[in-house]
Amino acid sequence: MGLAKTEIFTDQQNKIALFAKVFGHPARVAILQQLFKINTCYCGDLVNEIGLAQPTISQHLKELKNLGLVKGSVEGTSVCYCIDAKNWTAMKAVMAEFLDQDITTSDNCCKN
Template sequence: MGLAKTEIFTDLQNEIAVIAKAFGHPARVAILQHLFKMDTCVCGDLVNEIGLAQPTISQHLKELKLLGLIKGNVEGTSVCYCIDGENWTKMKAIIMQFLDQDISKTDCC
């Protein structure tokens, strides 16, 4: 039905999924990479860097902000975005822990 049955999963499972979903679109990956690469905070030139229309970028930024991965700061008419270091570290840890499970056992298939 296009709607995930979140209630049958653990909080952690849902949390991992929500975070992963944020990384699940190349535009958002590109935005995050760009915010990392730049020393200074980039603002709306993301629209120029990435080849998507301004409303589309704005929408992706909104999602990332809502999740807490980035922060936005109004500076005059433009908005300066950057990684939210604290939250990034937290979410990184959650994903890393999930990815870092042991596969010591020899493949059984």
Template sequence: MGLTKSEIFTDEQNEIAAIAKVLGHPARIAILDFIIKLKSCVCGDLVKDIGLAQPTISQHLKELKKVGIIKGTVEGTSVCYCIDEENWEQIKNRLNKFLNKNPTENCC
């Protein structure tokens, strides 16, 4: 049915999955790589750097913004995107909390 049954999972499970889902596309990883590498925000250079059409990049930026990883500031006709440091820190903590839930023993 293509419809995830979110209601049967905990909030935490849904939230972690939502974050991971957004990171689950190479274009969005590439966008983050680019923004982080330049240590400053980037506008439409992403379109040139990554080989995807402008509407596609814009769509990916929207998803990254939706979960709070990045934020955009309008500067004239262009928009400056950069990591939303505060949220990004929280998101990383959340992910790390999950990643560190290690089993101490294993049976197989």
């Protein structure tokens, strides 16, 4: 298998790709939606809320934490999670700049 060669792309391009990857699985989207829905630190059982096995939820949380969109803390025997507001805001700014691009060429390109 070849290397991803991420070093040939800008930091911005790599960030956008990582954000897109984390949103590329519906379980991670569901986890984020659940955390936004409760709008506080969530110490409950995401397995019951999302409907996936604990190891699967843990793996998706790990991806979200690695990217910094979610943070967690251990309280007794449970781990509590919440959205990292600072990193979420930064991610939104990066993605908004990318998604707000408009096509400036005429409609003469790529006609069927």
